[in-house]
Amino acid sequence: MKGYFVTAIGTEIGKTYVSSALLRAWRRSGLAVHAVKPVMSGFEEAELAATDAGQLLAACGREVNSLSVSDICLHRFEAPLAPNVAMRQTGVQQDYRAIRDFVRSHLSGCPAGRLLVEGAGGVMSPLTDEALQIDLMADLGLPVLLVAAPYLGAVSHTLTAIDALQVRGLEIAQLIISQPGPESPPPASLGEEVSRFRDVA
Template identity: 30%
Template sequence: MSETIFISGIDTDAGKSYCTAWLACRMAERGQKVATQKFIQTGNTGRSEDIELHRRLCDTGPLPEDADLTTSPVIFSYPASAQLAARLDGREIDVDAIDRSRRLLESRYDVVLIEGAGGLMVPLTDDFLTIDYVVSRRLPLALVTNGVLGSINHTILSLEAIASRDIELRYVLYNTHFDRDAVIAEDTRGFIERYVRRHFPATEILDVPDMSF
């Protein structure tokens, strides 16, 4: 049975692509056959820069499914939020295409990691958010956070949304790349861990090391 995990972040620049690649490499080292998929790519044409980053960081080279964009089935040219980028390109977000690609990857790989676009509340339409996709497909979640000033607020808001929808929080991925202020980072990391331990006792908290590749 294949396992699929959706990876979201506390905001747009939390480091989802880096953490997705790190988690994929970690699982591959354990002997699992892993594919990553980009949920929605913006700011590109005919390619996904995030998928390319995954392959480069894991040093795998392109997957066969990269060539026909199975791993990045929805791409918009303007570097904006998914809903806006779709509108500017005169297209709709094809959620069915994302599902078809996900199911194909699930039939070929042990693990599929879906890197989201922005945070959980990014809208796909006016009444369907990214978090609604996660809920409707019953996907477990990995949340990417970091030690940037203000990230405690963003993290707790994300965790509250996850809890209120009964989403399985598989991992909290703490991205150490942003630990520029040691005092703030230590306090933030400690607070997030204490909160997660209280409210999500089954969740694994993983520190994603900087420059680990």
């Protein structure tokens, strides 16, 4: 099994779109696939298929229901807030080790193939009041797929994310530039600017 951690330079960048596309492509090539979304905000029980976890499950070829969502997602919150804030507001215990161990259990139990762990928010987004997304990435030690999108300020945000990941010793397996909407600038423009300053595939 080969695993990757999917993160982004911010929110609403296209992590789930990219993750789902990769999972479907791997399935078409004959690989077994699995996905984990340990924490999810902006969750609506009535719209399971449209949630991040629902989209990942569908891309894996799995049925989308409450049980299957619970299988790949430890915590889900209705409010579209950072996980630590959502936990505080709903009274959920902020147990970073439980989140980390939840992901590790999937990593150890996954058969040969490909596994994606999709984070919440960006590289430095809070996970609990004591841990950031990058802390989870460092503890898992998986190669990182960094998703970026072209917008004003994206060059700075992308370079900052790259440096933060590299400082923690994380391998950036791929920088993936999405185009969240038809009005977004061409993805190649961001790639060209980032490549002037950092050597990232």
